[in-house]
Amino acid sequence: MAGKTLYDKLWDMHEVKRRDDGSSLIYIDRHILHEVTSPQAFEGLRLASRKPWRIDANIATPDHNVPTSPDRKDGVEAIADAVSRLQVQTLDENCDHFGILEFKMNDERQGIVHVISPEQGATLPGMTVVCGDSHTSTHGAFGALAHGIGTSEVEHVLATQCLVAKKMKNMQVCVEGHLSTGVTAKDVVLAIIGRIGTAGGTGHALEFAGSAIRDMSMEGRMTLCNMAIEAGARVGMVAVDEKTIAYVEGRPFAPKSEHWQRAVAQWQTLVSDPDAHFDKVIELKAEDIRPQVSWGTSPEMVLAVDERVPDPSAEADPVKRDSIQRALKYMGLAANQPITEIRLDRVFIGSCTNSRIEDLRAAAEVAKGRKVAQTVKQALVVPGSGLVKAQAEAEGLDKIFTEAGFEWREPGCSMCLAMNADKLGSGEHCASTSNRNFEGRQGAGGRTHLVSPAMAAAAAVTGHFVDVRELLSQGV
Numbered sequence: 001m002a003g004k005t006l007y008d009k010l011w012d013m014h015e016v017k018r019r020d021d022g023s024s025l026i027y028i029d030r031h032i033l034h035e036v037t038s039p040q041a042f043e044g045l046r047l048a049s050r051k052p053w054r055i056d057a058n059i060a061t062p063d064h065n066v067p068t069s070p071d072r073k074d075g076v077e078a079i080a081d082a083v084s085r086l087q088v089q090t091l092d093e094n095c096d097h098f099g100i101l102e103f104k105m106n107d108e109r110q111g112i113v114h115v116i117s118p119e120q121g122a123t124l125p126g127m128t129v130v131c132g133d134s135h136t137s138t139h140g141a142f143g144a145l146a147h148g149i150g151t152s153e154v155e156h157v158l159a160t161q162c163l164v165a166k167k168m169k170n171m172q173v174c175v176e177g178h179l180s181t182g183v184t185a186k187d188v189v190l191a192i193i194g195r196i197g198t199a200g201g202t203g204h205a206l207e208f209a210g211s212a213i214r215d216m217s218m219e220g221r222m223t224l225c226n227m228a229i230e231a232g233a234r235v236g237m238v239a240v241d242e243k244t245i246a247y248v249e250g251r252p253f254a255p256k257s258e259h260w261q262r263a264v265a266q267w268q269t270l271v272s273d274p275d276a277h278f279d280k281v282i283e284l285k286a287e288d289i290r291p292q293v294s295w296g297t298s299p300e301m302v303l304a305v306d307e308r309v310p311d312p313s314a315e316a317d318p319v320k321r322d323s324i325q326r327a328l329k330y331m332g333l334a335a336n337q338p339i340t341e342i343r344l345d346r347v348f349i350g351s352c353t354n355s356r357i358e359d360l361r362a363a364a365e366v367a368k369g370r371k372v373a374q375t376v377k378q379a380l381v382v383p384g385s386g387l388v389k390a391q392a393e394a395e396g397l398d399k400i401f402t403e404a405g406f407e408w409r410e411p412g413c414s415m416c417l418a419m420n421a422d423k424l425g426s427g428e429h430c431a432s433t434s435n436r437n438f439e440g441r442q443g444a445g446g447r448t449h450l451v452s453p454a455m456a457a458a459a460a461v462t463g464h465f466v467d468v469r470e471l472l473s474q475g476v
């Protein structure tokens, strides 16, 4: 019998019952909640007079609607937008009512759901992790089975701690070799999406493997898995190794004393067997990957920084030609325009893709001793959690950013999507470390270019895209 993939192992560990229609009931170890997709679920529980089945499996925090300006210290009542205020208040009330642990807006442990749960050790190897949020794939970086669920499923998980799910196929993306300095996990995942497209992983659980992935930090692996969903795969995963275990050790929710040893022994089995079968395998060479910039309105519309925006007339397929034309029009770009000639109005460093300490360090390295270009109206740095913010401040990163002319903000989803006060104006170009560049994503008419934190900082200080490797080699 062929060996098992990591996904097969995680699935088998959690399958409660296989049903006649081919779907299964799986057990959920960790459920994370935020203010956008939980209100109707809690309402459903109330209407049915039900309670959460395992209260301590849940952890909540508001992130999408929270302001990131310093005046949010005035409290939830002071949130200017009525809809945002109500969503945050409703989460607070629901968590208080049902006894669910919540890191409220001004708690230092508050932040983006996908940043705080790993940070607390609430995401552990071998777990099933769900949240009413598509970027839950992030948690797969720990050798966990993690994916987003819909609001009705949020209610189902609250009530039963189980989920109806169908087993997916296995896919492996293998990246071998060494990444060059200045090329990061973000560039790797954008290059993968550029290669396989936004439907490339549809129906598959995607495991990232190869020496370039093993060389990555846990932060880098989280960035990769975060964007698995943009490649069409609801699940992204990386096998457990020493880095995984070292990251988890000592975190508040991690197992302690004799439980720790037992847990580690079990976690070490969370790797795909050498003879495991993958339904689809994609291979990339790390040496071929250059810093990436998205030019269009889908994450697959991405190129290396030294390339030119595509020319629709060179595209034979009429459907593709039309989509290139539409994207160029929305983005206000001309065919064959060099990526390095795209000028930026705003820069956003943050989101669940790139707001961890390592991301901020990479951006600060570029910002240090430089100034945000005068043509850039705003450059935001938004840490992923209060604890990331505190760590960055302890390292003096906030000073580097503010001296360079960046704004240093409170944690939240911020300009990743237009659900709070941080938005793009119509027609504005933004170098953004987030994960989606759909039309209007960062504000009506806004134009998003997805990049790594180092590339975003380089764009901020030059006013246009530039290969961060060239900038760093020039010195300050």
Ligand SMILES: CC(C)[C@H](C(=O)O)[C@@H](O)C(=O)O
Pocket: 036, 037, 064, 132, 133, 134, 135, 148, 417
């Ligand atoms: C609001 C939420 C449901 C949504 C998601 O599911 O991903 C958001 O986080 C996003 O990034 O678009």
Ligand code: SF4
Pocket: 063, 064, 112, 133, 135, 351, 352, 353, 412, 413, 416, 417, 434, 435
């Ligand atoms: S940071 Fe962006 S992608 Fe992540 S959860 Fe928030 S809105 Fe979604």
